[in-house]
Amino acid sequence: MRAAMASAEVGDDVYGDDPTVNRLEAAAAAKFDKEAALFVSSGTQSNLVAMLAHCGRGEEVITGFGYHTFTYEAAGASVLGGIALHPIPPEADGGLDPDKIRTAVKPDDSHHPISRLLSLENTHYGKAIPLERIQAAVTAGREAGLMVHLDGARFFNAVTALKIEPAALAELFDTVSICLSKGLGSPAGSVLVGPADAIARARRWRKMLGGGLRQAGVLAAAGLQALEQNVAGLAEDHRRAEILATALREYGQAWDAPVAQATNMVFITPKTADHAPLRAHLNGRGLRLGGGEGSIRLVLHRDINDAKLDRAIDAFASFYKRNTLSA
Numbered sequence: 001m002r003a004a005m006a007s008a009e010v011g012d013d014v015y016g017d018d019p020t021v022n023r024l025e026a027a028a029a030a031k032f033d034k035e036a037a038l039f040v041s042s043g044t045q046s047n048l049v050a051m052l053a054h055c056g057r058g059e060e061v062i063t064g065f066g067y068h069t070f071t072y073e074a075a076g077a078s079v080l081g082g083i084a085l086h087p088i089p090p091e092a093d094g095g096l097d098p099d100k101i102r103t104a105v106k107p108d109d110s111h112h113p114i115s116r117l118l119s120l121e122n123t124h125y126g127k128a129i130p131l132e133r134i135q136a137a138v139t140a141g142r143e144a145g146l147m148v149h150l151d152g153a154r155f156f157n158a159v160t161a162l163k164i165e166p167a168a169l170a171e172l173f174d175t176v177s178i179c180l181s182k183g184l185g186s187p188a189g190s191v192l193v194g195p196a197d198a199i200a201r202a203r204r205w206r207k208m209l210g211g212g213l214r215q216a217g218v219l220a221a222a223g224l225q226a227l228e229q230n231v232a233g234l235a236e237d238h239r240r241a242e243i244l245a246t247a248l249r250e251y252g253q254a255w256d257a258p259v260a261q262a263t264n265m266v267f268i269t270p271k272t273a274d275h276a277p278l279r280a281h282l283n284g285r286g287l288r289l290g291g292g293e294g295s296i297r298l299v300l301h302r303d304i305n306d307a308k309l310d311r312a313i314d315a316f317a318s319f320y321k322r323n324t325l326s327a
């Protein structure tokens with residue numbers, strides 16, 4: 001990937017003449033069967049320019065409570081676009097209930113913001129939300145006259161787990177945002193795909209946000225490789241996540257909640273007293289854990305091969321076996 005970046009042909013993307021960015025945008029549009037694509041610096045910027053492209057001031061995005069657009073993007077759409085965000089609590093599978101969407105849509109009344117966009121997410125906390133569940137939510141949104149956007153930061157983890165073609169999920173949405181970083185391994189960048197008019201508006205917003213890059217082909221070259229060569233490896237990440245979850249379930253008595261696994265993520269909830277010693281023990285074996293109290297997320301990705309996975313499992317084993325023996 002570094003070699004592809006070093007040898008990338010570049011131009012000035014602000015003038016639309018960076019050939020590598022243009023190739024990436026054309027490849028993304030084709031893969032998702034959309035008219036146009038826009039290369040942006042991050043997933044947050046991608047969702048933001050999408051919301052700004054769809055909604056005006058005093059309009060509203062209906063989304064999930066805990067979805068990235070609502071919880072982890074500093075309310076950028078509200079701050080910069082005067083757009084209201086209405087969150088709905090997701091169901092157990094991570095999807096949104098169609099009835100709750102219908103209830104959230106506001107009547108045409110001067111008391112309310114104008115409901116304009118439904119923004120979904122897949123995967124959500126690693127959960128690949130089934131196509132039928134997504135379809136039902138999209139239909140509820142469309143029947144209410146909403147545009148629909150997908151935050152598909154981990155889009156390819158979802159379609160890999162669901163065993164469907166990318167276009168089968170993308171076709172339900174007006175716009176889809178996909179991270180080339182995350183599991184696909186690019187150092188930076190996302191693409192937003194959708195209709196030509198919405199992407200043209202998003203491109204203007206990207207410029208306004210300071211996201212118009214010049215010789216961005218060095219990043220787009222990495223993104224192209226991520227898109228064309230790194231999707232197949234996601235199934236391996238999911239397989240390794242299953243192995244890790246199975247191994248950690250051995251220490252059933254150690255957890256305050258059942259070990260959960262979804263696509264490339266494993267969630268563990270150590271007993272409160274174990275958090276600090278577990279972190280120190282793992283740290284000593286080259287495994288750093290983030291987070292504080294409560295649930296900890298372990299994410300598999302293309303830099304974790306079978307040997308590193310074994311090391312991680314051994315590091316947990318040496319902590320919990322020792323503790324079980326001494327208990």
Ligand SMILES: *Cc1c(COP(=O)(O)O)cnc(C)c1O
Pocket residue numbers: 041042043044045068069121123151153154179181182190
């Ligand atoms: C990571 C992520 C984003 C944002 O991506 P950044 O590139 O970190 O800004 C958006 N949505 C979801 C679901 C994500 O996991």
